[in-house]
Amino acid sequence: MKFIIKHDIRGRLRIHMVQSRMSYEEADTLLYYIENLSGVTSAKVFERTCDASISYKGDRETLLQALRIFQYQTTDVPADLLAHSGRELNSTYQEKLVQKVVLRAGSKLFLPYPIRAAYAAFKSLHYIWKGLRCLAGRKLEVEVLDATAIGVSVLRADFDTASSIMFLLGIGELLEEWTHKKSVDDLARSMSLNVSKVWLKKDDQEILVSSKDIKPGDEVIVRMGNVIPFDGIVCEGEATVNQASLTGESEPVRKDRGTYVYAGTVLEEGELTIQVKAISGSTRFEKIVTMIEDSEKLKSGVESKAESLADRLVPYTLGGTVLTWLLTRNVTKALAVLMVDFSCALKLAMPISVLSAIREAQSHHITVKGGKFLEAVSAADTIVFDKTGTLTKAKPTVVDVVAFDHHSKDELLRIAACLEEHFPHSMAKAVVLAAKNRQLDHEEMHSKVNYIVAHGISTSIDDHKVIIGSHHFVFEDEGCMIPEDQMEKFQNLPTEYSHLYMAIDNQLAAVICIEDPLRPEAADAVRALKAAGIRHVVMMTGDSERTAAAIAKRVGVDEYYAEVLPEDKANYIEKCKARGSKVIMVGDGINDSPALSAADAGVAISDGAEIAREIADITVAADDLYQLVILKNLSNLLMKRIHRNYRTIVGFNTGLIGLGVTGILQPTTSALLHNTSTLLISLNNMKPLLNEETDH
Template identity: 40%
Template sequence: MSFCIIHELQGLNGTAAGRMRVRAHRPLPLSVTADLTRNLDDLPGISGVRVNPRVGSVLFFYADQQSRLSALRLLAVRDKNPVPHTPAVTSELLPEKTPGGGLLPLLRFFVIRPLLPRIWRMVSSVMAAMPFLLKGVASLLHGRLSVDVLDAAAIAASLLMRDFRTVSVLTLLLGLGETLEYWTRRRSLDSLTESLALNVDSVWLLGKDGTEASVPLGQVQKDDLVVVRDGGSIPVDGIVEEGCALVNQSSMTGEPLGVPRARGAAVFAGTVVEEGRLVIRVNQVGDGTRLRQVISFIEQSEALKAGIQGKTERLADLAVPFTFALAALVWLITRNPMRAASVLLVDYSCALKLATPLAVLASMREGARHGMVIKGGRYLEALCEADTLIFDKTGTLTNASPRVVDVIPAGGYQRDEVLRIMACLEEHFPHPVARAVVRKAQEENLQHEEEHAQVEYVVAHGVASSLHGKMLRVGSRHYIEHDEGVDVSPMAADIARQTALGRSLLYLAEDGALAGILAIEDPLRPEAAAVVKTLRGMGFKRVLMLTGDDERTARAVAARAGITEFRAQVLPTDKAAVVRELTDSGCKVLMVGDGINDAPALSASHVGVAMSDGTDLAREVANVLLTRADLGGLIEARRLADGTLRRIHMNFAATLTLNSLFLAGGLFMVLAPGLSALLHNLTTLGVSLNAMRPHLPAPKPQTPVMEGRP
C-alpha cells in the first residue's frame, strides 16, 4: 500500500508548522484506518489526524520539520506492509455461509440425536463443540479475553464433566444466537444497500460539436465528457477537463466546506457541485463506482455505533474476566467443579454484546421500511437526545414546488419581458424557486432563447449574467438591495402588499436599476402544523424556523405552522452560526433542511435531516434522509429512536437481573450447570428477539395518484 502527497501547506501562522494530505492508491479497511490514526496521533508534534477509508485519504497537521519527517517515515513503513483486500461486493462483508449451519442444529438436536446410540451422541456433541473451542483458542492466541473464550471454557468444562447433553444444548443455543445475528445484519445491510445507492439515472454528456445531451448513466463510457452544474451530484470518477467549481466532498472526506476544483483536478462519484460548472472526463463509471460507494457507506455505517452500544460492549468485555474470577473463587472455596461450572456457564457478556447491536441494526432496517434512511447507529441516539428543532422554510416547511402568483414590472418595463428574462436565467439551476419561474414562463408560452452570457450562481443570494450588454441580477432583496446596491423604494408599495400576504419575492435588476419583482407563493405542507405540535409534545423544548425571507413573510409562515420563534433574512453562514450558537448553549439540535444553502447547518447540527425532494448536496450531508416527501417522517424517526433506546435499557436491565438470579442459583446449587446454561442462553435469545421487535406499525401501502386528478 503506497501513499503519495496530494497537498501540503507549510508555514502556518508564520512558523515551521504545516498541513499535509496523502492518499493511498486504494481504499483502506477500517482496521487499518484505526491503526494508522492511532500511530500518527502518538507521534510528537502531530495533531488533527483524519483518515478517510473511503478514498484512502490521510490528513494531519505537524508542528515542525522533525514531526513532518516522523510522519513520512511512518507512512513509508506502511508502504511495505500490504493492506488486506477491501471487499468488492456487498456479500463479502458477511460470511459466505450462515453461522451455525442455519436451522440444521435444531433438526439434529430434536430429531436425529435422540435416535443415535450413546457413543454417537457423544461424538456428535464433541464435533458440534469444536468450532466454538477453536474460536476461543484463536481469541486467546491473539491476546483477547473475549466472550468467545468464555463460551469455549464453558463448553470445555461440560466436556470434562462428561455432560454431553449440556454441551449439545450450549452449542445449539450459541449457534442459533449467531444465526439470529447474521440474519438481522444481512437483512439490515440489504435494506441499507437498496436505500443508499447513488440516485443518478441520467447525465449530461458534452458532444464534440459542443452540444449537451442527456443520456442514461449506464451508457456513459470511459473518456466521455460529463457536465455537472450547481447543486448536481457528480455521478462518475474522473478528471476536470474544463470549468471551475466548489465541490462538497463531505461524503468522502468529512470536511463540510467545499473545495475548489479546476482543470486537472480529480473528482469522485457521490460528491456534489456547490457552485460553478464542471466538464469531467470519465475515468470510472457505472455500477462498479456506485457499488463501491454503497459498500464504503455500509462499512462506515457499521463503524458509526451508538454511544450506548459502545458502553454496553465495554461492559460486556469487563464482565468476562469477572466471570472467570468468580468461577475460580467458587472452586477454591468449595472444591466443587459442578458449582464452578455453574458460575462459568452463566455470564452477562453474550446478551449485552448481542442485544444492543441487534437493536440498532433492526431499527435502521425498520427505518428504511418506513421511509427514513438513518446513516449510522449513533444517529438513532442523537435523534432521541435532540431537544431543539430547527426547520428551514422553503422546501421543508413549505412544499418543494412553489408557484409564481404575480409578476409586477417596474416603471418602463413590460411584464412579459421581466418574466422572460428571469426564466432565461433561472432555468440553469435546480432550486424549487427557479423551477417555479421557468414553469410560469412555460405556462404563458414565453420563449426565452439562450442569448445571455454565462450565468453565475451566487450561493443563497441569486444569479448574475449579462444580456445584450446589460448587467442582470436576479435574487433576494438582500442580494439586490444590500449586495448590489439597487434602490427598491420605487416599488415599496407593491413589496409591502405582497409580503403582507406572506409571499416571497424575487427581484430583477438591470444595470443597477430595479426592473421588476415576482411574487411566489410557497404553500405550507398540509401536515406541517400538526407535525410541529406533535413534536413539541415529544420532548422538543424549542422549535425555530430559519429563512432568507423578510420578517413579515417569515412571521406569516411561522404563524401558520404553529412556530413562535423564527429568524428572518438569514444567510447560509448565518444558519450554521445559529446552530452553533444553540449548540454552544447546551442545546442538542435537530436541523431539517433541503437546499444547497442548508448544508453547513446540517453539518453543524447534532443530527441533520434532509427531505427526499431536496438537493443532492443536502441529501449527502444529512445524517437522516426522509425518503418520502412528508414531514410526518420526523415523528416516526423520533418514535423509532425513543423506542430503540428504551428497549436497549430494558434489555440491559433484564440481562443483569435474570443472569444475576441464575448465577445465584448456580452458586447455591439450586440450578444444575446444564439448566443454568439453558436459562442463560434462553435469556440471550429472548433479549435478542426483543431487540428485533418492530417499534412502529407496519407501513401502509402507498395509494397511487390517478393522473389528471388533484
C-alpha cells in the same frame, strides 16, 4: 409468461410460474415487477418453488393480464436491486444453518463415540486459540469465557459437553452474523436505490437526462451544491469537493483537470465536467454499508455504552466461575456460570435495535445515517426551522411576472428559468415549472453560471449581464437600479407573495411573484412536536420581518428571526448548544448547509438541494411535516426499548447464573437458554417500534 393459479381468494392470489427453476435474479425481477403493478399492496416471491404470493386491491382481471405479459428480459430493474437484494444472503445462511443441524444430528446417530471425542478435541483448539490470543492482547472478553468452558470440559474428558457447547456457540454465531448482515444490507439497499437526473454534455450543449442513460465515456456537468453521480476523471473546470462520506476527510478537497472524483461526494464550490469511468451502483452501495457498519462516529452513545459494559462484565463472570468452584468444588456448577455471559446479548441486541429503527424510519420515507442521530433527536429540546420549502409548501408556484423593461413576461420568465434550472431549490423549481407549463422552451444561451449562496445567480447573455436573486443581492450587493418611470409599479408590488428579482445590465427587468403558502399541517405538527418533548421551536428565514412575523404567528413558533444569512443560522445553533440545548435543524437549501452541519441532528427535505441532503444527518420526504413527529416518536421509543433491553438481559442472565450455581441447570442447558434468549431478544428488537407502541 405462463403461470398457474394455486390459491385465489378476494384480494389475495398465489401463483406458480411454469418454469423448471428460478434464479435469484429472476425472483428479484419478478418481485420488482409485481410490486410496481397498480393495486398491488404487497408481494413475496419464493425462488425454490417458483411461486409468488400477491395481495392486491382493485380489479383481479387487470392484475392477471399484467402477469400474463410479464417477461424477465423486458423488465427494467435497477442494477442495485439485483446486485444487493439480500435474497442470496438469506438462502446462503438458511443452507448453512440446516447443514450445521444435520451434521450434528448425523454425527450423534452414526459416528462412534471415540471418533466424536477426537473430533471435539480437535475442534476445541480453535476456540482455545481464540481465548489465548485474547489474553495475549491483555483483554478479558467473551472469547476467554468460551475457551475456558470448552477447555475445562475437554480436560475432564467430558467431550459430549464440549461438543454441545461448541455446537450452540456455532449456531449462535451463525444467527448473529445472519441477523446483523441482513439488517445492514436491508438498510443500505433502501438508502442506495435512488435514480436522479444529470446534465450530459453533448456537442457543446447541456442536456438533462436520466442517470441510467449515462454510459462510461460520457461527459457530465456537475455544479455547486450537487452530488457527483459517478466515478470519473475531471476533464474541465475546478472545484472543491466534500469527500467526508467516502474518506472521512473533514476539509473539502480541490479538484481540477485530470483528477479523479467519486460517486456520492458533494461539489461544494465551483463547477466540473467529468468523464464517466464507472456507472455501477455497487461502489455507492458498498460505501453506505461501510458507513453503517464501520463508522464509529455514527454509533449512538447507548451502543458504545453497551459494548463497553459487555466487555467490563466478562471479568466478573470469570470471577464468579472461580468463586463458585472454590465454594462448591463442583466443576459442573462452575461451568454453568461460565456458559452465561452478558456480552453476546448486549453487543448484538443494541445495534440490531438501532438498525431496525433506522429501517423502520426508511419505511416512512425518513433516511437516517446513523444511530447517533436518532439518539440526538430523542434528546433534542430545540428545533430550528428554515421557512421556505420547510414550514411553507415544498412546491411554491409562480403567480405573476411583473415586467420593468421592454421584454415580454414570457421572455423574462424564459430567461429566469434558463438560469434557475441549474440550481435546485424550491423557488428555482417553481420558476422552471412555470416556464414548462407555459411551454417556454429555453436552450442554453448564457455563459458560465455563478451561484452566490443565499443571494442569487449571475451570468451573461449576449454580452448583457443578467442577475436573479433576493432584494439584498440585486439592489444592495449588485447596486441595480429601478427605472424611474417604473417606481410606482415597484412600490405597489403585491405584498402577499415572495419576490424574486431579475436585473439586466444593472437595471431591474422583472419581479417574479411566487406564492409560498404555509403547509396546512404546520401548526398541528409544531404542537405534536412539543407534545413529544420539544420545548423550544424557532423559525429562521431570509424573508422580510413582516412576512416572517405573519408566518411565525400562524405556525405557533416560540421565536423567529428574519432576513438572516446562512452563517446567522449556524451561529444561533452554536449558541443554543453552548447553553446545553440539543438542537434539530430542518432545512432544504444550499444556504441551510452550515446550520445542518452545526446542529446535533440536521434534517433535510428530500427534494431540496443535493448538498443539503448529503450533509444532513437525516432526510425526510417533502410531502408532510408529520414525518418529523414520527421521527421524534420513533427516536423516543428506541431509547425506551434500549433501556428495557438492559434490564431484560441483565435480569435474565443473572437468573441463569443463580440456577447454575444451585445446580438446577446443567452447563449445556445454561448455554442453550442463554443463546436462545439472545436470539429472541434480537428478533424482538427487529419488530416495528411504532406498531409496538400502538399495541400498548
